[in-house]
Amino acid sequence: MFSHGAHAQTPPVLIGEMTQGSLIRGKTQPNTSVWLNGESLDVSSDGHFVFGFGRDANLSHTLEWEFMGKKASLPLTLAQREYNxxxxxxxxxxxxxxxxxxxxxxxxxxxxxxxxxxxxxxxxxxxxxxxxxxxxxxxxxxxxxxxxxxxxxxxxxxxxxxxxxxxxxxxxxxxxxxxxxxxxxxxxxxxxxxxxxxxxxxxxxxxxxxxxxxxxxxxxxxxxxxxxxxxxxxxxxxxxxxxxxxxxxxxxxxxx
CATH class of the missing domain: 2.70.70.10 (Glucose Permease (Domain IIA))
Known part of the structure; x- marks a missing residue:
């Protein structure tokens, strides 16, 4: 993780299984910008956002966020699944x-x-x-x-x-x-x-x-x-x- 201030160090709350095929729902502070693998995510006025990983998604990802000009990141590691x-x-x-x-x-x-x-x-x-x-x-x-x-x-x-x-x-x-x-x-x-x-x-x-x-x-x-x-x-x-x-x-x- 990298950051430039205490506020940016607070990671978003993520709900959902970190595995292939999963929907992940997030909550952060209002007025925060969020990116997944460099792609901007929509964030609601009260700090909610969402993203998902496909069936054969790569196992390593990066979530980034910026609050009041200060930026931080968090690596995300998915569990690999086996299918029938x-x-x-x-x-x-x-x-x-x-x-x-x-x-x-x-x-x-x-x-x-x-x-x-x-x-x-x-x-x-x-x-x-x-x-x-x-x-x-x-x-x-x-x-x-x-x-x-x-x-x-x-x-x-x-x-x-x-x-x-x-x-x-x-x-x-x-x-x-x-x-x-x-x-x-x-x-x-x-x-x-x-x-x-x-x-x-x-x-x-x-x-x-x-x-x-x-x-x-x-x-x-x-x-x-x-x-x-x-x-x-x-x-x-x-x-x-x-x-x-x-x-x-x-x-x-x-x-x-």
């Missing part, structure tokens, strides 16, 4: 290797999702304690490498909750709906909720959506129903957490 390999057979071939005629639709879907996840609002719902958004059996976990019909695919980035079609899906924390689409090629019925400062929840494979884009939703409120839409082998909710483009592990938020 899931082999899934019986997926329709059109979903394993999508035909050329649907590639334009897939690209359009991806643009919509990227736009919703890029939202940077002043909401502070990310500070709340998250709850699981549906009841059911945990059928898939973050980070697992899925192999469809013997063909390796990119890792899974959500927490899967298996239950019957029509099972209620509730908001895991408060926020504003930034995307509501009932028919995306891969994800079927899809919702994205902004929790503030780049933190968002994504809910996919939904059979019914009960909210609209721009709507404010409180924690525990009904937002959708579990379905089997898009690329699925059975009805379930796939819940994902992002910090901007970083894909995080929802299960870590439930362990705090």
């Amino acid at each position: 390999i899931d082999r899934i057979e019986g997926v329709e071939q059109k979903y394993v290797s999508p035909p050329d005629e649907v590639l334009a639709r897939i690209r359009q879907d991806n643009r919509k999702i990227a736009k919703a996840r890029a939202v940077s609002s002043n909401l502070q719902d990310f500070l709340d304690d998250f709850i699981i958004p549906a009841k059911g059996r945990i059928s898939g976990v973050y980070g697992s490498q899925r192999v469809f019909n013997g063909q390796p695919k990119r890792p899974h980035f959500g927490l899967d909750v298996a239950n019957s079609v029509g099972t209620p899906v509730i908001a895991p924390a408060g926020g504003v709906i930034s995307l509501a689409d009932d028919d995306m090629y891969y994800s079927g019925g899809t919702l994205i909720m902004d929790h503030g400062f780049g933190v968002s929840s994504t809910f996919i494979h939904l059979s019914k959506i009960h909210v609209v884009e721009g709507q404010r939703v409180e924690k525990g409120e009904l937002i959708a129903e579990i379905g089997a839409t898009g690329r699925v082998t059975g009805p379930h909710l796939d819940w994902r957490i992002n910090w901007y483009k970083e894909r995080l592990d929802p299960a870590l938020l439930l362990r705090e």
